[in-house]
Amino acid sequence: MRRRVHYVCQSCGAVAGRWAGRCEACGAWNSLVEEAQGSATGSGRRSERVIFTDLSSTEADLPRLVTGLDEFDRVLGGGLVPGSAVLIGGDPGIGKSTLALQALARLACQGAAAVYVSGEESVRQVQLRARRLGLADAPVRLATATLVESVLDSLAADPPAALVVDSIQTAHSETLEAAAGSVGQIRAAAERLIRFAKGKGTALLLIGHVTKDGQIAGPKLLEHMVDTVLYFEGERGHPFRILRAVKNRFGPANELGVFAMGERGLEPVANPSALFLGERSGETPGCAVFAGIEGTRPVLVEVQALVAPSPLTTPRRAVVGWDGARLSMLLAVLEARCGLVLAGRDVYLNVAGGLRVQEPAADLAVAAAIVSALTGRALPRDAVVFGEVGLAGEVRAVGQVELRLREARKLGFRRAWMPPHGAEGGGLEVVTVRRLAALVRLLAGSPAEAAGSAGR
Ligand code: TYD
Ligand code: MG
Numbered sequence: 001m002r003r004r005v006h007y008v009c010q011s012c013g014a015v016a017g018r019w020a021g022r023c024e025a026c027g028a029w030n031s032l033v034e035e036a037q038g039s040a041t042g043s044g045r046r047s048e049r050v051i052f053t054d055l056s057s058t059e060a061d062l063p064r065l066v067t068g069l070d071e072f073d074r075v076l077g078g079g080l081v082p083g084s085a086v087l088i089g090g091d092p093g094i095g096k097s098t099l100a101l102q103a104l105a106r107l108a109c110q111g112a113a114a115v116y117v118s119g120e121e122s123v124r125q126v127q128l129r130a131r132r133l134g135l136a137d138a139p140v141r142l143a144t145a146t147l148v149e150s151v152l153d154s155l156a157a158d159p160p161a162a163l164v165v166d167s168i169q170t171a172h173s174e175t176l177e178a179a180a181g182s183v184g185q186i187r188a189a190a191e192r193l194i195r196f197a198k199g200k201g202t203a204l205l206l207i208g209h210v211t212k213d214g215q216i217a218g219p220k221l222l223e224h225m226v227d228t229v230l231y232f233e234g235e236r237g238h239p240f241r242i243l244r245a246v247k248n249r250f251g252p253a254n255e256l257g258v259f260a261m262g263e264r265g266l267e268p269v270a271n272p273s274a275l276f277l278g279e280r281s282g283e284t285p286g287c288a289v290f291a292g293i294e295g296t297r298p299v300l301v302e303v304q305a306l307v308a309p310s311p312l313t314t315p316r317r318a319v320v321g322w323d324g325a326r327l328s329m330l331l332a333v334l335e336a337r338c339g340l341v342l343a344g345r346d347v348y349l350n351v352a353g354g355l356r357v358q359e360p361a362a363d364l365a366v367a368a369a370i371v372s373a374l375t376g377r378a379l380p381r382d383a384v385v386f387g388e389v390g391l392a393g394e395v396r397a398v399g400q401v402e403l404r405l406r407e408a409r410k411l412g413f414r415r416a417w418m419p420p421h422g423a424e425g426g427g428l429e430v431v432t433v434r435r436l437a438a439l440v441r442l443l444a445g446s447p448a449e450a451a452g453s454a455g456r
Contacts, residue, residue: 234261321356393436
């Protein structure tokens with residue numbers, strides 16, 4: 001009898017019955033790889049009677065596992081949920097293993113059964129890290145293993161409250177012959193682990209690598225399989241690390257946790273704004289403080305721009321911490337609606353501190369930084385800026401204004417450059433900016449430059 005095979009796209013995880021040069025689901029070329037039809041997709045499953053119930057629950061929810069690592073708990077929505085699966089993705093060396101070990105050790109010290117399975121490092125290496133972190137005495141059970149079935153069989157009799165698998169790319173299942181790290185293996189291993197977690201009430205923490213373009217390596221559907229997806233980000237050589245929930249079935253998405261990586265591991269940072277603004281110098285042209293909201297929390301960050309004559313025919317636009325396409329749009333609006341000349345000039349943009357800003361509300365702050373860099377006129381040091389910019393050059397209202405203003409005031413700011421808003425300034429002097437051209441006038445370096453923008 002011929003063994004049945006199917007083809008799995010290594011890029012998106014789509015399954016096809018026959019080989020093709022191009023994946024029909026995601027359009028990637030040469031990404032289909034043959035895989036044996038294993039139990040991972042449930043072929044040959046017998047039908048079972050489904051038991052229905054009603055919407056009300058008689059069982060009390062198991063309490064969340066609160067690690068006490070505040071920023072971690074908050075990003076999760078108040079701790080780990082028993083029976084849930086959390087995926088933490090991030091660049092190599094960013095601190096995923098450190099974070100997982102610290103969280104697990106804290107749970108273990110509170111009496112929760114905690115297991116750490118590493119397929120990346122030897123037992124010795126993990127022990128050395130634990131010693132360095134001062135966690136060597138925490139009652140965490142540690143093993144190196146990569147075969148999921150062996151791990152789960154060993155744990156079945158006495159399932160732990162929390163289980164870390166570091167990493168999902170090194171885990172593999174015996175049901176498939178494909179190599180560890182392939183899409184099929186990642187999916188099969190994750191499926192086994194998640195089924196175990198749900199069945200036993202174990203909180204599962206999977207660590208995942210990211211590819212060069214910042215996605216968690218493996219099938220996209222890995223992110224669908226888990227309950228919570230966290231990304232751990234930061235700039236190399238910078239101590240700050242940002243943990244962001246991009247998906248969370250048990251809490252707010254986009255919640256943000258901030259840590260500082262130090263000698264003794266990751267320290268939660270309770271007041272990120274103070275930290276992001278800590279390195280500010282005096283009034284410097286090209287800098288604007290953005291009053292942003294990350295998840296449920298206001299965060300103030302400095303946006304820095306540098307504009308310089310370009311020797312290139314296509315000037316360079318380099319962005320760190322913001323969206324490159326959004327920058328192009330903003331530059332086009334500045335040229336078309338405000339008469340600024342940016343052709344022939346390189347534009348560099350940086351969000352200080354390693355934060356990646358995603359809110360459209362950052363538009364006005366970015367524009368302010370660019371215009372200020374161009375005119376050489378600094379913004380007032382005590383001003384925060386926020387507002388969305390439209391293609392017509394209008395400045396649009398954004399949400400949660402009170403929260404932004406309160407945070408700014410708390411950190412000693414006195415002024416806010418912002419879109420029209422009904423409410424009071426909350427103790428700050430409000431400079432209402434209705435159009436981008438008005439912002440340009442506020443920052444005009446000399447009458448000649450201001451003339452370019454007047455009257456629009
Ligand atoms: P690690 O958790 O191994 O990263 P990942 O699992 O994401 O690959 O973290 C490795 C980096 O963290 C390494 O460059 C050293 C640094 N580090 C510290 O600075 N302080 C510490 O206490 C520890 C444990 C690691
Ligand atoms: Mg690691």
